[in-house]
Each structure stands twice: as C-alpha cells, then as structure tokens.
Amino acid sequence: MEGWLRESGAELDGLELAHFPAIGRGVRTLRCFKQGERILTIPSGCLWTVEHAYADAVLGPVLRSAQPPLSVEDTLAIYILFVRSRESGYDGLRSHVAALPASYSSSIFFEDDELEVCAGSSLYTITRQLEQRIEEDYRGLVVRVFGLHLDLFPLNKFTIENVGYKWALCTVWSRAMDFVLPNGNPLRLLAPFADMVNHSPEVKQCHVYDASSGNLSILAGKDYEAEDQVFIYYGPMPNSRLLRLYGFVIPDNPNDSYDLVLSTHPLAPFYEQKQKLWASAGLNSTCTISLTLDDPLPKNVLRYLRIQRLDESDLAAIALQKIDTNEKISDSKEVEILRFLVESIGSLLDSFGTRLEKLQEQLAKGVYPVGGNAWAAAHVSLGEQKVLRLARKRAEDLLAAVESESGNDRDGCANCGKDSVPLMLCGKCKGIKYCGRTCQVAHYKEHKAACRATTAKN
Numbered sequence: 001m002e003g004w005l006r007e008s009g010a011e012l013d014g015l016e017l018a019h020f021p022a023i024g025r026g027v028r029t030l031r032c033f034k035q036g037e038r039i040l041t042i043p044s045g046c047l048w049t050v051e052h053a054y055a056d057a058v059l060g061p062v063l064r065s066a067q068p069p070l071s072v073e074d075t076l077a078i079y080i081l082f083v084r085s086r087e088s089g090y091d092g093l094r095s096h097v098a099a100l101p102a103s104y105s106s107s108i109f110f111e112d113d114e115l116e117v118c119a120g121s122s123l124y125t126i127t128r129q130l131e132q133r134i135e136e137d138y139r140g141l142v143v144r145v146f147g148l149h150l151d152l153f154p155l156n157k158f159t160i161e162n163v164g165y166k167w168a169l170c171t172v173w174s175r176a177m178d179f180v181l182p183n184g185n186p187l188r189l190l191a192p193f194a195d196m197v198n199h200s201p202e203v204k205q206c207h208v209y210d211a212s213s214g215n216l217s218i219l220a221g222k223d224y225e226a227e228d229q230v231f232i233y234y235g236p237m238p239n240s241r242l243l244r245l246y247g248f249v250i251p252d253n254p255n256d257s258y259d260l261v262l263s264t265h266p267l268a269p270f271y272e273q274k275q276k277l278w279a280s281a282g283l284n285s286t287c288t289i290s291l292t293l294d295d296p297l298p299k300n301v302l303r304y305l306r307i308q309r310l311d312e313s314d315l316a317a318i319a320l321q322k323i324d325t326n327e328k329i330s331d332s333k334e335v336e337i338l339r340f341l342v343e344s345i346g347s348l349l350d351s352f353g354t355r356l357e358k359l360q361e362q363l364a365k366g367v368y369p370v371g372g373n374a375w376a377a378a379h380v381s382l383g384e385q386k387v388l389r390l391a392r393k394r395a396e397d398l399l400a401a402v403e404s405e406s407g408n409d410r411d412g413c414a415n416c417g418k419d420s421v422p423l424m425l426c427g428k429c430k431g432i433k434y435c436g437r438t439c440q441v442a443h444y445k446e447h448k449a450a451c452r453a454t455t456a457k458n
C-alpha cells in the first residue's frame, strides 16, 4: 500500500505503521515533528469518495442508475466491497483493502450477552434498531443493485455477514473523515494510510482537506519525538457513539452524554401553535437533546416541556408577549414539569439492566475482561447512568427551589390549602407545611423528590 501511495505522489516520509500495546496498529514517527507541521499527504487520486466511485467505468453506471439513489454510506461500502471482489485491476485500492482489519468490534457485532451488559442504555436500543435496519438495507440493495448485476456483484461475495456489507459499513463508520467544502456541501472520504492513525482527545482536529487540490493531509496536533505514536482527533464523542462506530471506549470519558428524546402526539391540544413555538426556539415537536456531564439538564429540555404544557390562556399571553417560555410560566406548571422530569429520569434509570454501583463493583472485581466487548458495554452504561443521575439531581434541586419559593408564599397546608388550623412543618426538609398527618401522607408522592433534594442540600 505504501509503495502505491508513494508512486501516486503521497508524502509519508518520516512515518511507519507499527503495533502499540492496548490500542493495536497505528502510525509511528521516524523523526521529530513540530506542532502544526504537515505529517502526511494523500493525493486526491488515492482517496475513496462518492465522486470517484461514480467516475469508475464499471461501477459508476450501476451506482448512478440505482433508484432511489444510494446514500453516501452505502455508495462507499459498495465501492469497498466491489474493489475487494475484483481479481485484477484496482491494484492500489486493493492493497488498501488488504490492509483493513478482518473484523470490527462495533456493538453491531456483539453477542447478546455482551450487549445485555448495557441494557437500558441508548447504545442498546440503537444497536438493536441498527441490526434490523442493516438487514432491511441489505435486502434492499440485493433488489436494487446486486440482484440486477449479478455478474458484478456475485451474492457469495456480496454477503451481509462474513466480511460483507456489515463489515464494509463498519469500515466506513470507523475510518471515514468528514469535511464541509467551501460551497457548504459535505464531503465524506476514506484516505489509505491516513486511516491508520488512532484517536486521542489530547490533540484537536488535525486532518485537513484541500478543496483546490483534492488532497488530504494530517498536521501534527502536538510536538512529536521520533518513535512517538501519531494521533488525530475523531471528535468529542461519548462512549456510546465510540463503541457503535469505532468499537472502543474511553474509561471516564468526559464527553459521555445521554440523548433524551422528547416528543408530543400530533393530536395534543394546540399542536400546530406549539409546533411554531418549538420551531422559533430552535426545537422540533420530536427532538433529541443531549444531556451531558457539563450540562446535565439543558435549558432547552425545560423550554420544550413548558411549550408542551401551554394552555389556551398561556398561548394568548405569549401572543401578547406577556410570557416567555425561556422562563417558568407559573410555579404550579414548573412544579408539574420538574416532577415529570424527576419521575421520567427515574424510570429511565430503573430500566438499566445493571445499576451503576453494581457495574462499578463488577469492573473493580474484573468480572469483565479489560478491553473486551462486555467491559466496553459496561463503560457505556456507567457513563449514561452518571449523566442521568446528574440530570435527575438537577431537576430535584430546581423542584425544591420552586416548591420552597411557592410554599413560602403559600400560608396554608401544602396538600389542601387549609390555613385556619395550626400547621406543622415537614419533619424531614422543614420546607413545607401540613394541616395534619393525613394531608402529609396524601402529599408524599408529590413532595418526595423535592424533600429529598432539600434535605440533601441542608
């Protein structure tokens, strides 16, 4: 592969492929490189792109005639499988295919018991959905492309398993680089040799595409000594995404997150008016909001739920610009929203197959072999549960603050409102009053989360 690349004008001097402990194959320097210095360049002609696949004399006409048109991902996957299947020609690209891993550890290749370790996580759900979608897509490709040109795509080589379609998709997911061209169009490409560089969060993006020459380069993301491993930055990804696309995780990943999906039924009251309000807030009627370790309960979650619960008089007040969904609409509505959040996040946490503490204990005891699939799945589950617990805590704190504000304003019993009798404070948090034991018990379910948060704070 390196011989073909050099003959084609690639600049790779000062680098070699090498094996590194724990991480596997990567790229090693043979001399020093200063931060910002160009480390390697792969010329346009050696890159895998949709444009090159379409320009191929044999494959191009088939790809162009596929209806509906193929996705970028499928085009690149078919291009790779096609080159792999050829017995002659395509020598350069075939040398790259020969250097690709024979198997991947993306979660779509996990055994059931390995995936079960992260049951309840978004990775679990997405992986199950992906497995189904990939099978459907493959069947679609057999009908739309492979089956129409069996001379080019013999089905014994264009399988789904066994270094087939799934393998080709994982090749694209784990090795493709994404750019935005000066005209705003996206570009996805695979660059032989440059795709052997591993990821480190310690360098920032240092792969660059020159739109005028069409060449791909990697710049040094830091100063390197001779014999150092070179790294690039794949992006700020949580472990669930890393494991799904790249087949590895970073323990205690600072980018861990949980994608919260919020949606509203189109038959909900005032749906169309609300849709406009969500749109003007940069949201959608169904939207996914990332809860992160730094911001476990983003403002947009509350904003979405405030809009969702607007009634006729609120909508009229919004039209007159008397209220704004950036702020709470009323104490009672905010309490309702925060209680809903505390409960729903609690249900999400309850749906995890193995609780955070148990996973931590299992990892400490070495129940899952380090670096294996189950170990990686355990880290995904840990990361998502940590984020969700922070989100629930934040919702509980906000709830306690709104309840104590409105409770202080209210003179009567928190449950029935009676104020003509002597009132007693909640024994635990002392933040709320009741006319008697019956009302306290009746109100406990509503008050539980705020009580816990206030007690913890005090």
Ligand SMILES: C[S@@+](CC[C@H](N)C(=O)[O-])C[C@H]1O[C@@H](n2cnc3c(N)ncnc32)[C@H](O)[C@@H]1O
Binding pocket: 022, 023, 024, 025, 026, 100, 101, 174, 175, 195, 196, 197, 198, 199, 200, 245, 246, 247, 248, 249
């Ligand atoms: C673009 S390739 C890099 C080259 C790859 N190691 C190879 O031998 O072909 C991406 C793959 O490298 C591995 N990888 C990259 N960075 C890693 C890291 N920081 N820790 C563990 N594996 C990593 C993962 O298997 C990932 O899917």
